[in-house]
Each structure stands twice: as C-alpha cells, then as structure tokens.
Amino acid sequence: MSALLKLTGVETYIGRYHILQGVDFEVPEGQTTMLLGRNGAGKTTTLRTIMGLWEAKSGSISLAGEPIEKLSTPDIAQRGVGYVPESMAVFSDLTVKENLVLAARNGPLDDAQLAWIFGFFPALKKFWLSRAGSLSGGQKQMLSIARAIVEPRKLLLIDEPTKGLAPAIVMSLIECLKEIKRRGATILLVEQNFHAARELGDQVLVMDNGTIVHRGEMAALAADVPLQERLLGLSLEAHQ
Amino acid sequence: MSEIVATDALPKPKRDIAPLLLPLVLALLMIPLVGSPSSWVTLTVASLAMGMMIFIMASGLTLVFGLMDVLNFGHGAFIAVGAYVATLVLLPLASWAQADSLLINLAVLVPAALLSMGVTGALGLVVERVLVLPVYGQHLKQILMTTGGLIVAEQTLYALFGPQIIPMPLPAALRGSFILGDVAISKYRLLALLIGLVIFVAIELVLNRTKIGLLIRAGVENREMVEALGYRIRRLFLGVFMTGSALAGLGGVMWGLYREQVHASIGDELTVLVFIVVIIGGLGSITGCFIGAILVAMVANYGGFLVPKLALVSNILLMVAVLMWRPRGLYAVTSR
Amino acid sequence: MMILSGDPPRSRALSILLVVILLALLATPFVFPGAKALNVAAKICIFAALVASYDLLLGYTGSVSFAHTMFYGIGSYAIAIALYGLGPSWTSVAVAVVAGLPLALLLALAIGLFSLRVEAIFFAMITLAVASAFLVLASQLSWLTGGEDGRSFQLPELLRPGTVFIGKEWFGFPINGRILTYYLVLSACALMVLALLRVVNSPFGRVLQAIRENRFRAEALGYRTVFHLTYANCIAAMVAACAGMLNALWLRYAGPDTSLAFSIMLDILLMVVIGGMGTIYGAVIGAAIFILAQNYLQALMSIASTAASEAGLPLLPGLLHPDRWLLWLGLLFIASVYFFPTGVVGRLRGKPAAKH
Numbered sequence: 001m002s003a004l005l006k007l008t009g010v011e012t013y014i015g016r017y018h019i020l021q022g023v024d025f026e027v028p029e030g031q032t033t034m035l036l037g038r039n040g041a042g043k044t045t046t047l048r049t050i051m052g053l054w055e056a057k058s059g060s061i062s063l064a065g066e067p068i069e070k071l072s073t074p075d076i077a078q079r080g081v082g083y084v085p086e087s088m089a090v091f092s093d094l095t096v097k098e099n100l101v102l103a104a105r106n107g108p109l110d111d112a113q114l115a116w117i118f119g120f121f122p123a124l125k126k127f128w129l130s131r132a133g134s135l136s137g138g139q140k141q142m143l144s145i146a147r148a149i150v151e152p153r154k155l156l157l158i159d160e161p162t163k164g165l166a167p168a169i170v171m172s173l174i175e176c177l178k179e180i181k182r183r184g185a186t187i188l189l190v191e192q193n194f195h196a197a198r199e200l201g202d203q204v205l206v207m208d209n210g211t212i213v214h215r216g217e218m219a220a221l222a223a224d225v226p227l228q229e230r231l232l233g234l235s236l237e238a239h240q
Numbered sequence: 241m242s243e244i245v246a247t248d249a250l251p252k253p254k255r256d257i258a259p260l261l262l263p264l265v266l267a268l269l270m271i272p273l274v275g276s277p278s279s280w281v282t283l284t285v286a287s288l289a290m291g292m293m294i295f296i297m298a299s300g301l302t303l304v305f306g307l308m309d310v311l312n313f314g315h316g317a318f319i320a321v322g323a324y325v326a327t328l329v330l331l332p333l334a335s336w337a338q339a340d341s342l343l344i345n346l347a348v349l350v351p352a353a354l355l356s357m358g359v360t361g362a363l364g365l366v367v368e369r370v371l372v373l374p375v376y377g378q379h380l381k382q383i384l385m386t387t388g389g390l391i392v393a394e395q396t397l398y399a400l401f402g403p404q405i406i407p408m409p410l411p412a413a414l415r416g417s418f419i420l421g422d423v424a425i426s427k428y429r430l431l432a433l434l435i436g437l438v439i440f441v442a443i444e445l446v447l448n449r450t451k452i453g454l455l456i457r458a459g460v461e462n463r464e465m466v467e468a469l470g471y472r473i474r475r476l477f478l479g480v481f482m483t484g485s486a487l488a489g490l491g492g493v494m495w496g497l498y499r500e501q502v503h504a505s506i507g508d509e510l511t512v513l514v515f516i517v518v519i520i521g522g523l524g525s526i527t528g529c530f531i532g533a534i535l536v537a538m539v540a541n542y543g544g545f546l547v548p549k550l551a552l553v554s555n556i557l558l559m560v561a562v563l564m565w566r567p568r569g570l571y572a573v574t575s576r
Numbered sequence: 577m578m579i580l581s582g583d584p585p586r587s588r589a590l591s592i593l594l595v596v597i598l599l600a601l602l603a604t605p606f607v608f609p610g611a612k613a614l615n616v617a618a619k620i621c622i623f624a625a626l627v628a629s630y631d632l633l634l635g636y637t638g639s640v641s642f643a644h645t646m647f648y649g650i651g652s653y654a655i656a657i658a659l660y661g662l663g664p665s666w667t668s669v670a671v672a673v674v675a676g677l678p679l680a681l682l683l684a685l686a687i688g689l690f691s692l693r694v695e696a697i698f699f700a701m702i703t704l705a706v707a708s709a710f711l712v713l714a715s716q717l718s719w720l721t722g723g724e725d726g727r728s729f730q731l732p733e734l735l736r737p738g739t740v741f742i743g744k745e746w747f748g749f750p751i752n753g754r755i756l757t758y759y760l761v762l763s764a765c766a767l768m769v770l771a772l773l774r775v776v777n778s779p780f781g782r783v784l785q786a787i788r789e790n791r792f793r794a795e796a797l798g799y800r801t802v803f804h805l806t807y808a809n810c811i812a813a814m815v816a817a818c819a820g821m822l823n824a825l826w827l828r829y830a831g832p833d834t835s836l837a838f839s840i841m842l843d844i845l846l847m848v849v850i851g852g853m854g855t856i857y858g859a860v861i862g863a864a865i866f867i868l869a870q871n872y873l874q875a876l877m878s879i880a881s882t883a884a885s886e887a888g889l890p891l892l893p894g895l896l897h898p899d900r901w902l903l904w905l906g907l908l909f910i911a912s913v914y915f916f917p918t919g920v921v922g923r924l925r926g927k928p929a930a931k932h
Contacts, residue, residue, distance in 0.1 A: 053464060053467075053468070072467075073464075073467040073468055074467050074470050074472045077467070077469060077470030083468040085465065085468070089462050089465040089468075091457070091458040091465070092461065093457055093458075093460075093461055094454060094458060097244070101451065101454065102451070102454055102455065102458055102466075102469060103469055105469060105471070125244065147469070305697075311697045311700075311701070313700070371910065374914060375913070379697055380638055381917070383640045383700050384640070384845065384849060384913045385910055385914070387842070387845065387909075388906050388907075388909040388910035388913065389906075389910065391903070391905070391906030391909065392906035392907055392910070395900055395902050395906060396895075396903060398899070398900065398903075399891075399894040399895050399897070399903065400891075400894070403899070508838060511704075512704060512705050515705055516705050518701075519698070519701055519702065519705075523697075523698075549716075553709045553712075553713060555705065555709065556705060556706060556709045559702070560690070563690070
C-alpha cells in the first residue's frame with residue numbers, strides 16, 4: 001500500500017503565528033484518513049497548506065511522489081486534488097448547475113458521474129437551476145462535496161463536513177461519504193464528530209499544537225477507550 | 241451533458257428592482273419640472289447618452305475591483321490615452337471624417353476607435369504587471385502606485401502632444417439631429433446610446449452565459465475557491481483588467497468626440513465622475529454601474545437645466561443621497 | 577526629550593539632517609538674502625506642517641485622503657476673504673480663525689462619520705469626489721472667492737514689508753514686517769509639527785497604529801475605530817487649515833492654484849512618501865527635499881532640455897522641459913513606493929518604520 005500524499009516536517013506561519021510546527025504523515029492510497037484534534041490544533045491549516053492556500057515555510061509535501069509544496073493552488077488542483085473547505089464556499093450567486101459546470105474543469109459534465117451523484121444527493125437534481133445561495137446548509141454542503149467529485153480526483157481534502165448540520169443530515173452525509181469511499185477514493189477528512197470518524201476512517205491522525213501526536217488504524221483507536229480519553233477527551237470536554 | 245430537468249425550484253429571491261426604477265422615476269418626475277416636452281426629450285436623451293459613455297468608462301473599473309479587490313486610481317489615464325490615440329487617426333484623415341458619406345466617416349472612425357482600444361488594452365497589460373501586481377493585496381500602496389501612474393501618463397501625454405487643447409470634430413454624418421415634430425435628437429447621442437447599450441448587453445451576456453463569465457462571477461464572490469477548483473485567477477484578472485482598460489479607452493474616444501476636443505486633464509475630470517458612479521452602483525456590480533452612470537448623467541443634465549448653480553455639487557449630493565439609502569451602493573456585492 | 581514627546585529621531589544622520597534643516601530655516605533671512613530664498617523657506621515650513629498632518633492620516637491610520645487640500649484651502653480662503661472683506665486688521669484675522677477652523681472641523685467630521693466606516697479605498701474615492709466638488713465651488717463662486725483669480729489682500733500693518741523695526745544699518749537689510757511674518761510662520765509651523773509628534777506618541781496615537789495594523793483586532797479589543805479615525809481626521813484637518821492660513825498670510829493671496837489644486841494634493845503625497853510615512857519627521861525631510869527640488873531642479877531641467885534640443889535629440893527636449901518635472905516626480909514616486917516604502921527616514925533609521 002503506497003502513500004498518495006506525504007507530508008514531511010511541514011511548518012506554516014500565519015502572520016507571526018507559528019501554526020504548523022513540523023507536521024509529518026502519510027495518506028495511503030484508496031483509504032480514508034481521519035484528521036482529528038481539538039479546535040486550533042492546526043487541522044484546517046494543514047489542509048490549506050496542502051492546497052497551497054497557505055505557504056509552507058519549510059518541509060515538503062508530495063503527491064504521488066511529486067513535490068507540490070512550491071506549486072500554486074490552481075496547479076495543485078489540476079494535479080487531481082479536490083477541496084471541500086470548512087466554509088463550503090459554494091458560489092451563492094450561481095445556480096447549482098453553474099457551480100458544477102465550473103467544477104468540471106476538463107469539459108462538459110459527465111452524465112454517468114452526475115447520475116451517480118444525484119443518487120445520493122437527490123436535492124441537487126431537484127434544485128438544479130436554483131441559486132446555490134438559497135439552498136439549506138446541508139444542501140450547500142452536498143453541493144460543495146459534489147463539486148469536488150464531479151470529476152474523478154486522486155485525493156479529496158474535506159474539512160469538517162458535518163459541522164453545524166442536524167443529526168439526521170449528518171447520518172445521510174456519512175452514507176454519501178461511504179459511497180464515495182466505495183468508489184475507491186482517497187480521502188483526507190478533518191472531523192470533530194467522533195461517531196462520523198469511526199464510521200468512515202481507515203487510518204487516523206490526531207493533531208495537537210501543530211504536530212501529529214498519534215497515528216494508527218481507526219479501528220484500533222475506536223476499540224481503545226483509554227487512548228481516546230487521553231487523545232481526545234480534552235477536546236470533547238472543551239466542546240460541550 | 242444531457243438536459244437535466246429540475247424537478248423543483250426554490251423560491252427565487254425577490255429581484256431587487258428598486259434601483260432599476262430609480263432613473264425611470266427620476267425622468268418621469270422631471271416632466272412637470274422641465275415644462276416643455278421637447279426640452280424634456282432632449283435632456284433625457286442627452287442624459288442617457290452621457291450615462292452610456294460614463295458606463296463604458298466605469299465598467300472595467302468596477303469589475304476589476306470586484307474580482308481582485310484592486311482599485312486603479314489611474315483608470316482615468318486610459319480614458320485620456322484613448323482619446324489622444326484616436327486623434328492620431330482622426331486628424332490626419334480629417335478629410336475622410338468630414339466627407340459627406342457615412343461609410344467613409346465610419347472607415348476612419350472605426351479604425352480610430354479600434355486603435356485606441358488596442359493601445360489602452362496593451363497599456364492595461366503594462367500597468368497591471370508593473371504597478372498593480374507588485375503591490376497586490378496592499379490597498380494603500382495600490383492607491384499610491386496607480387496615482388503615480390496617473391501622473392506619469394498625464395505628463396507623458398503633455399510631453400508628446402503638447403499642453404494645448406486638440407480639436408476633435410465629429411464626422412460629418414454624425415453631426416446634426418433627427419427632427420421629430422418639435423423634438424430634436426442629436427445623431428451622435430443616439431449612436432453613443434446604442435453603443436453603450438450594446439456593450440452593456442454584451443457584458444451581461446458574457447457574465448451570465450459563458451464559462452469565463454461564470455468564473456468572473458464566482459471570483460467576485462470567492463477567488464480562493466475558484467483557484468482551489470484549478471483555475472488561474474490571475475490570468476483571468478489580467479484579461480479583465482485589459483478589457484476594462486480598452487473600454488475606458490473607447491469611452492475616452494467617445495467623450496472626446498462628444499466634447500469635440502481633447503485635453504490631458506480629461507483623465508482627472510472623468511476619474512472623479514467614474515468613481516462616483518462605481519460608488520453609487522456598488523463596487524463590483526455591473527448593473528449598479530449601469531444605473532449609477534445614468535443617474536449621474538441625469539442629475540448633471542436635469543440639474544444643469546433647472547438649477548445651473550447646483551450642477552457643481554449635484555454629483556456629490558446624489559452620492560450622499562444614495563449612500564444614505566444604501567451605504568454600500570445600489571447593488572452591494574455579496575461577500576465583501 | 578519632553579519637546580519631542582519621547583520620540584527622538586533615533587538615527588544620528590537623521591538628527592543631523594533635521595538640525596541642519598531647522599538651522600537653515602532659522603537663519604534664512606540673514607544668510608540667504610533675497611525674496612526667493614525667503615519664499616522657499618516659508619513654503620518649506622508651511623508644507624512641513626501640512627505634510628505632517630497628512631502623515632497622521634496616511635502613516636498612522638493608513639487611510640488615504642484626497643481632501644487634505646480642501647482643508648488647506650478652507651484656511652487660506654478664510655484668511656483671504658476675511659482680510660479682503662473686513663479690511664487688514666487683527667480683528668479680521670481673528671474672524672478668519674473663528675470661522676475657518678470650525679468649518680474645517682465640521683467638514684472633517686461629516687466626511688469622517690460618513691465614509692470612515694468602510695474600507696480605505698472607499699474613503700479615498702469619496703474624499704477625491706468631495707475635494708473636486710469643493711475646488712469647482714471655490715472657482716465658481718467668484719463673488720465670495722474671486723473665482724479663478726483668487727483674492728489678494730493687505731496684511732495688518734505690523735506684518736507689512738513697509739513696517740521697519742530695525743533699519744538697514746545693522747544687517748545690511750531692514751528687519752521689517754515681512755521678516756516678522758516669516759518667523760511667525762516658522763514658529764507656528766514648528767509648534768504644529770511638535771504637537772503632531774505629541775499626538776502620535778500619545779495613547780491615542782498608539783490606538784491609531786493598532787487600527788492601521790488590524791482594524792478588526794482593534795475593534796475586538798473594544799476600541800471604537802470610527803471614533804478614533806474621525807478624531808484623527810479632525811485633528812489633521814485643523815492643522816491643515818492652520819497651515820492654509822499661514823500660507824495665505826505669507827502670500828497675501830489665496831486662489832485655487834495656491835491652495836486647492838489637485839497638484840498640491842499630489843505634492844503632499846510625494847512629500848510624505850519620500851520623507852517616510854508614519855514618522856512625522858519624514859514630513860519635514862520630505863517637504864524640504866521636495867520644495868528645494870521644485871524650485872532649483874527645474875532650472876537644471878531647463879538647461880538639460882535646451883542642451884538636448886540643440887543636440888537635435890528627438891522627444892527628450894519635451895520630456896526634459898521644466899514644465900514636465902512632475903513626470904519625473906511621478907516616476908520617482910512610483911519607484912519610492914516600490915523600492916523605499918519607508919522613505920528617507922526609514923532608510924536612515926535602518927529598519928522598517930511603517931509596515932502595511
């Protein structure tokens with residue numbers, strides 16, 4: 001099993017704040033890797049650094065063996081990285097269709113791919129010609145994910161997709177992500193919701209203070225309650 | 241991709257038409273105030289024509305700001321350069337321009353306008369690379385650099401063309417008016433109106449019907465996400481910047497012909513007008529810019545007719561009034 | 577230290593330069609006789625204060641105003657209109673101060689409350705529009721302002737050249753009302769610059785810098801940014817109006833070209849950038865360099881232009897013509913924003929003073 005994405009000693013500053021203080025990890029191909037940790041641990045910054053939205057001051061990031069830490073965001077995207085930001089960032093002035101047309105960079109929308117997406121996101125078909133801005137929060141999240149998978153991507157970076165959504169919608173979102181997994185996608189998924197993480201993750205990384213403090217199999221962490229307590233207990237308390 | 245039938249539609253947000261009605265209401269209100277219907281028609285056509293010219297000049301500025309948060313204080317330089325470059329064609333070929341045939345007139349006018357747009361578009365490329373790109377994302381330096389650019393451009397025009405006013409007579413076929421009963425409508429104003437409308441429709445079509453337009457609209461909202469989808473927004477921005485510069489150049493030619501003279505200070509004079517228009521319209525909004533330009537022109541024309549003294553500050557009063565009503569302009573662009 | 581508000585030049589070269597400028601200005605009437613040198617010196621004083629007040633806005637709050645000449649003009653016209661209309665007396669001067677300063681204050685308040693709520697770019701555009709309207713107004717309302725011709729007027733007797741205090745026999749030239757006026761201008765301007773130095777080093781000045789660095793953070797810390805920015809705008813406007821009054825007193829004239837023109841606004845921008853934004857000292861240096869260049873470099877350009885046209889070079893004579901000196905200044909301006917954003921003061925201090 002080879003690593004599709006590999007970070008070595010990545011350090012990122014935002015202004016004068018030292019956010020990532022040497023991040024090392026690998027994302028194995030064809031698996032879903034969960035990135036967990038409390039707020040402010042540097043999870044979002046990690047995704048943004050991979051995407052080239054923040055500049056890595058030092059360290060290296062490689063995608064399928066090719067260094068990408070010096071590339072611009074569009075170049076990284078063109079190498080097959082799909083990004084679903086925390087804010088969803090759907091273009092609210094554009095229709096659902098127009099959002100997906102833009103996401104399909106390499107040409108017209110593919111019918112089979114669309115049919116597959118509509119299969120688990122029926123709302124997108126229903127509101128195909130409506131403004132994305134008028135969708136509900138869950139529907140916006142679906143559109144944002146659909147944008148990342150409308151064309152086949154090597155790697156999906158997804159930032160807290162369940163944040164702020166009602167439990168029922170979270171459940172259906174987890175099912176959708178499982179379906180995307182079944183297609184063989186490689187996913188790096190930031191999540192606060194441990195239930196969702198347990199359902200989806202193959203591998204797990206835990207971050208704290210800008211470094212990775214734990215890496216291993218998701219199943220092992222799910223089974224080891226004391227370890228969960230030690231790694232994540234604080235974060236659970238902090239969030240209640 | 242086969243046609244997908246949306247089985248349902250969310251209620252469309254109510255289209256915000258109050259600003260669209262504003263010029264109409266203003267024009268209707270003026271009928272009793274102006275008194276004579278023929279003067280009213282003349283003033284209204286004059287307003288619309290002037291508004292279209294200002295819109296053409298301002299459209300690029302507002303898009304560039306909306307897309308990249310860049311405000312070019314030297315935008316007026318493109319207007320002045322456009323007008324001067326046109327004289328390079330119009331003056332040597334003055335006999336063609338004064339020939340009594342529309343076709344021959346156009347044979348000199350169209351190349352003059354195209355040359356102006358070419359030169360200002362190319363100048364836009366230089367300005368973007370030299371003055372805007374190095375200080376990208378820093379408002380203060382942007383304002384200073386482009387203001388410096390305006391000084392240099394204006395002084396270079398003085399050095400090349402001399403400080404005197406250069407006459408720029410209208411081609412013969414565009415002089416005079418169409419007479420309908422006791423109403424006279426100037427031919428050139430009608431042409432300006434037409435060109436303005438064509439450009440407005442063209443911009444709207446590009447923005448709404450093409451992928452480039454989608455990208456621009458998406459970029460105005462969230463340029464980071466557009467990049468994350470794999471598009472080089474800098475290149476798109478350069479294209480918009482150059483197009484905006486070329487349109488400012490075209491506006492300069494039209495303004496020069498409208499005033500029938502050119503002077504390097506036309507840049508300063510119109511910069512202020514164009515700024516007021518984009519502020520009124522809402523920075524980044526093309527529709528707002530269109531309405532704003534018409535409003536500014538109406539206030540100038542009706543105001544100049546009714547209360548000549550007031551015309552001096554009418555633009556400022558209009559701006560204050562609009563901003564009291566909508567502090568971010570008629571159509572505020574959503575995400576900023 | 578007290579007089580500098582605890583903010584010394586912090587560079588030996590800069591201190592020397594400032595002392596030289598100050599001594600030269602103090603000694604001008606005695607060392608460089610002649611009307612031109614005295615005019616240049618007075619202009620340096622007035623612009624040092626004017627530019628320092630602009631630096632309070634640009635350098636310390638990061639807002640670009642194009643309406644600074646409007647306040648300068650209000651001061652100039654207040655003096656001119658009062659002395660022209662009410663006669664050359666000290667009462668008229670007092671009337672000008674009592675009428676002019678509140679007017680400047682009110683306008684600054686209105687502009688500030690109206691447009692400082694939004695981004696720098698909005699403020700810049702609105703001030704540009706307002707200033708241009710004011711310029712048109714001043715040149716059109718000729719019954720009040722004298723229109724394009726402006727207003728010439730007589731000074732109170734004490735300040736007139738004909739009032740001789742000490743005859744020729746002492747210094748070889750008479751000490752008269754003109755020289756008294758010069759020292760009045762010099763001391764008033766020095767006071768204003770020192771006052772501004774005090775302002776920027778007060779807690780208020782530090783809040784302004786916090787706002788410049790990060791407006792949202794300053795707001796989050798509980799500072800009412802609009803209040804602080806408007807306050808700074810008002811202080812800057814008052815100083816500009818005072819500088820305008822001194823300008824009118826010195827010239828015995830006020831007109832659009834000497835107080836309101838857009839080119840003066842550009843001059844101010846150039847001076848503040850060349851001198852160094854956010855330093856106040858930069859205003860003194862910038863004004864001195866710029867005005868000396870304006871008055872003496874043009875002569876050099878004229879020589880170069882003539883030489884170029886005699887040598888039969890194309891284009892160069894036009895580009896080097898003394899009237900085109902703004903072209904070169906514009907280029908210098910762009911280059912200095914790009915390469916020396918901290919200006920002369922920043923260079924001499926050897927570390928960035930004004931971060932964006």
